[in-house]
Amino acid sequence: MVGLFFKPEGLNPDKRSGLACWLQRDCCLPARLELEKGTSCFLEIPPCSSFKLWLDEEEVPSLGELTGHHAEGNLMPRFVDVTRWIRGKSAVRVTLCFQNMGRHGFGSKVVLHRSRNVPVPELERDGDRVTLKWGGEKESLSFDLSRIRTARQEPAPKDSSGLDPWSEGARLYQVVEGKMDPGLLGDSDFKGPTESRQRACVAALSEPLSEVEEDLLVAAEDEDWLVRMLAVRSLGEHRSRKAVPLIRRILREETPEKIRNPDYPPRFRIKEMCLVALGKIADSSAVPEVAACLHADDFYGARRLAAQVLGFLNDRSVVELLKIWAKDSDPETAGAALRSLKRLG
Secondary structure, three states: OOOOOOOOOOOOOOOOOOOOEEEEEEEEOOOOOOOOOOOOEEEEEOOOOOEEEEEOOEEOOOOOOOOOHHHHOOOOOEEEEOHHHHOOOOEEEEEEEEOOOOOOOOOOOOEEEEOOOOOOOEEEEEOOEEEEEOOOOOOEEEEEHHHOOOOOOOOOOOOOOOOOHHHHHHHHHHHHOOOOOHHHHOOOOOOOOHHHHHHHHHHHHHOOHHHHHHHHHHHOOOOOHHHHHHHHHHHHHOOOHHHHHHHHHHHHHOOHHHHHOOOOOOOOHHHHHHHHHHHHHOOHHHHHHHHHOOOOOOOHHHHHHHHHHHHHOOOHHHHHHHHHHOOOOOHHHHHHHHHHHHHHO
């Protein structure tokens, strides 16, 4: 039963979007929840920018409000230590106020987790397969390193000017996000040296699409991967319908095998950028390529983005697929799929 029986004073229901949601439930705690010394309990809160929590009508301190792009695009749940409020109890009344539901609401659960002390685990590695064992053979955790996005293990390769391509790309993105004066880009020329072509792709954002579209389409197939990625980004920001067939083809070519190849510098970045661009353009013809990214063998970042982008393509043929991924074990993928289902109605 969900209802509202206790509403503390001092909250502003009109804050930000004004879409506040109150939930309250009397919850029985497991009999086995006798907390040993050094163990804790955490309440998992669905992804949101701001919430208030009370247990038995006593407010529980939580992290501050997320702001900016972290608020609207947040896919990670919040965890609150509730050990002090539930220790020794057999039941507790949980009251939650999500002060800002954003545009799409939330689609995951409120879950109680118990941490416990375990022996120092033993680590076994066989190629990319890593196994952690603790407390005997019955308790273990295995994962495949080849399917996890990790930081670069070696220094990034530098071009002839001595610049790290990805660092230079990050600097150019500051222009895209309005954090840097476009005049600081320097010379840009779609037919110039590599760095000049990169800058040209970013500078194109401040130009009418009609004047830069053809150059960006050529740049999207450039020999330099950062030029390709920046061109796709600009085409997406410009909502270039003409670019859709090309971006769809690039997305098909960015296979899981290609991305996992350590000798392929872009790794997952071009694939993610294609998905972002297609989401902005919102052309339903891209549904097959985007839906194909919702596959267990694909990179997890691509799955999360694909689940989100499908909600913007206005094609209900993906509803059944999204229902499957809305039950995925990865809460970010599941949450994105649920939000897309809401958008599609």
